[in-house]
Amino acid sequence: MRAVTYRENGGPEVLRVSDVPVPDPGPGEVRVRLAVAGVNPTDWKSRRGTPPSGGLQVPGQDGAGTVEAVGQGVDPAVLGQRVWVWEAAWQRPHGTAAEHTVVPVRQAVLLGAEASFELGAALGIPFLTAHRCLTLGEAVPDRLGPGALTGRTVLVQGGAGAVGNAAVQLARWADATVIATVSSPRKAQLAAAAGASHVVDYRQQDVVAEVRKVAPKGVDAIVEVSAARNAAVDAQVIGMHGAVAMYADDGGAEVTIPVRAQMGPNARWNFVLVYTEPARAKVMGVEDVNAAVLDRAIGVGEDAGLPLHVFGLAATADAHRAVEAGAVGKVLIDVTA
Numbered sequence: 610m611r612a613v614t615y616r617e618n619g620g621p622e623v624l625r626v627s628d629v630p631v632p633d634p635g636p637g638e639v640r641v642r643l644a645v646a647g648v649n650p651t652d653w654k655s656r657r658g659t660p661p662s663g664g665l666q667v668p669g670q671d672g673a674g675t676v677e678a679v680g681q682g683v684d685p686a687v688l689g690q691r692v693w694v695w696e697a698a699w700q701r702p703h704g705t706a707a708e709h710t711v712v713p714v715r716q717a718v719l720l721g722a723e724a725s726f727e728l729g730a731a732l733g734i735p736f737l738t739a740h741r742c743l744t745l746g747e748a749v750p751d752r753l754g755p756g757a758l759t760g761r762t763v764l765v766q767g768g769a770g771a772v773g774n775a776a777v778q779l780a781r782w783a784d785a786t787v788i789a790t791v792s793s794p795r796k797a798q799l800a801a802a803a804g805a806s807h808v809v810d811y812r813q814q815d816v817v818a819e820v821r822k823v824a825p826k827g828v829d830a831i832v833e834v835s836a837a838r839n840a841a842v843d844a845q846v847i848g849m850h851g852a853v854a855m856y857a858d859d860g861g862a863e864v865t866i867p868v869r870a871q872m873g874p875n876a877r878w879n880f881v882l883v884y885t886e887p888a889r890a891k892v893m894g895v896e897d898v899n900a901a902v903l904d905r906a907i908g909v910g911e912d913a914g915l916p917l918h919v920f921g922l923a924a925t926a927d928a929h930r931a932v933e934a935g936a937v938g939k940v941l942i943d944v945t946a
Contacts, residue, residue, distance in 0.1 A: 612667045612707030613925040618657055621926035621933075624668070632703050632711040634680035639687060639717050641694055645730035646705035646942040647671030649771070650857075651884075653929045655698070663702055668925075669942070670696050672705030673729025676717060683714050692717040693729035695737065695895065699884050705730075706925050708944055718895060724902050727917060731771075731909045731939045732898055738856050738883045739775035739832065740894040743783070745879045746852025748829040751890070753897045755904070758785035762824040764846060765789045767834035768805055769796035771939055772856060774915045775907075776832040777803040779898070782906040788823055790816055796937065803914030820846040827851055827874065837862035844870055852877040915939050921946035 610631045615623040634640045646669045656668055672694045676687045694717050698704030703711045720729045744751045749761060763780045767773040768789025780787045781804035789805035791797045797808045809819045820828065827848025833839060836855040843853050844867050851874060855864070866878060883891070901907045909915045916938030920928040925942055932940050 610708040611922060613669075613922060614665050614667055615656060616661060616665055618660065620657070621653070621929045623656065624926045624929065626923050626925075629665075629707075631709050634678050634683070634711050636681040637683060637713055638680040638711050639676050639683055639714050640678040640709055640711050641672070641674045641692060641717055642677045642709055643672045643674035643694075643705055643707065643944045644726040645673050646944055647730040647733060648925075648928045648932050648940040648942060649734045650932055651734065652698075653933045656929065661702070666698070666702055667704035667707050667710070668698060668929075669705030669707070670698050671730055671733030672697060672710065672944075673720060673726040674944075677709075679714075687714070687717070691720040691722065691726075691729070693720050693732050694718075695733035696884065706922065706942055706944075708922075718899050721903060723905070725909075727941060728902065728907070728909050730941055731915070732902070734883055735771040735939075736775040736779065736898045736907070737891065737894045738772050738881060739779050740897055741881050741883060741886055741890060742772075742776060742832040742854035742856055743780055743830055744890070744893075745854050745881070746830050746877055747850040747875075748848065748852070752893055753779055753783045754900060755782065756784050758783035761829040762786045762788065762848075763830045763832065764820060764828045764843075765800075765805070765832045766839050766843075767791070768800035768803065768808065769914065769937060770834055771915070773832065773834060774799070774803045774913070777805050778907045778913065779901060781805075782901050782904065786823065788820055788828070799914040799916070799937070801914070802912060816842050817845045824848065830854070832856070835859055836864045840864050840866055844876075847871070847874055847876045849874045850876075852879055854879045854881050856881040909939055917941055919943050
């Protein structure tokens, strides 16, 4: 099969399209013939910093395709089913930038007949991260669904990014009032398309003042893309028993939090890495995200505030470059091209 591989850490130039054996599923695993793969920041960060497993690594955590083989103990009824795949390459060699991948059966989630493979490949890391960020505080429930966030206000810092977009879509599905911050009119359009109730251009507006207009008593949850830059703002707009969820790292930056000001509301400041989150939280995230898919409540593309940038398998290095350069929207790999 064709697969993108690398044997040593480095820039995108270490990626090669190789002819490698089709992997066989072991006990409890399935093999998926991939149609589309997703590219996330952790893909290029791992390529630059994490030694390949067994000397050869196929990158890519997320993807979508069809189950074509099952291992021992797996119900053969899943054969031929359309699925979305998450965390394929986490501590495993078989990522999704390939024609086939092998994952534990729980990491191949039924996609249904109506959702596109492009949506399936965009779910994994961004939507599971967003789910975790939206369910960490005492003022919010640990499950999402229609009505789960009724009466709550969520602030999404960076509402036009992949995780920001996912947070806006999931929070709106759960009936929250969503405030999104952005850095340009174009990104404001995308955040609004995703479903943000209010959009604030932080380069043109006072974020604290604008948020307080919507939520005079503060917000219940903050999904934070740049904690080092936004901590002072977050501290001023967090509400009683609210929580800040920090899911991205500004190149090793440190966060300063005004302790006394956060004691009053009993605020929480949480760190989020989806790969190592508690197993129960991950199960709930997968279930809730899939429920949103089945409800047709989330999507990809311009209409959903998430423009798609699609590359062929042979251009995976360019896809990595696009993500590393901060492409606005979702970068995908058409494995069949």
